[in-house]
Every structure is written in C-alpha cells, then in structure tokens.
Amino acid sequence: xxxxxxxxxxxxxxxxxxxxxxxxxxxxxxxxxxxxxxxxxxxxxxxxxxxxxxxxxxxxxxxxxxxxxxxxxxxxxxxxxxxxxxxxxxxxxxxxxxxxxxxxxxxxxxxxxxxxx
Numbered sequence: 001x002x003x004x005x006x007x008x009x010x011x012x013x014x015x016x017x018x019x020x021x022x023x024x025x026x027x028x029x030x031x032x033x034x035x036x037x038x039x040x041x042x043x044x045x046x047x048x049x050x051x052x053x054x055x056x057x058x059x060x061x062x063x064x065x066x067x068x069x070x071x072x073x074x075x076x077x078x079x080x081x082x083x084x085x086x087x088x089x090x091x092x093x094x095x096x097x098x099x100x101x102x103x104x105x106x107x108x109x110x111x112x113x114x115x116x117x
Contacts, residue, residue: 018051021094026081027051028090029062034073037080038092045069050076 018027018041025041027050041051048066055062061070083092 018049019092019094024094025049025051026092026094029073029076029080031055031060031062031073032057037077038083038090039076039080043067043069043071 026038027041028036029039030036041049043050043064046066048064050064052065053063061072062076063070081092083090
C-alpha cells in the first residue's frame with residue numbers, strides 16, 4: 001500500500017478465488033451455467049467461509065463447509081459486490097471494515113488465472 005492513499009491493491013494468483021481485506025472477505029462465486037459474481041465470503045448463517053464451500057449440481061445450491069447450510073445462487077448473487085468486468089478482468093472495491101485506519105481494497109481478478117472463463 002502506498003502511504004497516505006488509503007487503498008490496497010490485491011491481485012488474485014492462479015487458482016485463488018478468495019479476497020481478504022481487513023475484516024472483509026469476498027470470493028468469486030461460479031457454478032455451471034451461471035455467470036460468475038463476486039459475493040461476500042461469510043455465510044449469513046454463522047459466518048463460515050463460503051469460498052471453501054462447494055456447489056452441488058443435484059440440488060443447485062452452494063453449501064457452506066461449516067454447517068452444510070445451503071444457499072441458492074440467486075440469493076448469493078443478490079448480495080454481490082459492485083464490480084466492473086471487462087473481458088476476463090474484474091475490478092472490485094472492498095471496504096476494509098469498521099476500523100478507520102484500515103485501507104479500502106481494490107481487487108483485480110483475472111478469470112484465466114482462477115481457472116474460470
């Protein structure tokens with residue numbers, strides 16, 4: 001982070017899908033036949049890490065790894081973070097949390113590096 005800017009630039013490496021910025025967690029949600037979206041990474045049920053969950057094609061639900069809580073893609077997509085997508089590149093701004101001394105994160109995500117298209 002450049003001193004005094006208040007922004008932290010985060011770039012996901014190959015295979016990474018989760019973004020951490022201060023207290024904020026987000027991840028790149030993808031499932032067969034659905035457009036990817038960047039959504040909050042904490043499960044609404046108990047705050048579990050949704051990025052470590054999985055999509056079940058049989059019931060068409062995203063499963064939280066902590067308690068098996070199921071989420072339909074539409075409900076997760078309604079919570080999607082504002083993002084700009086140009087081709088395979090995304091740019092998303094994540095608030096760092098309640099602490100004023102934490103930066104705002106600008107995350108750049110390249111879909112080819114995550115294994116998605």
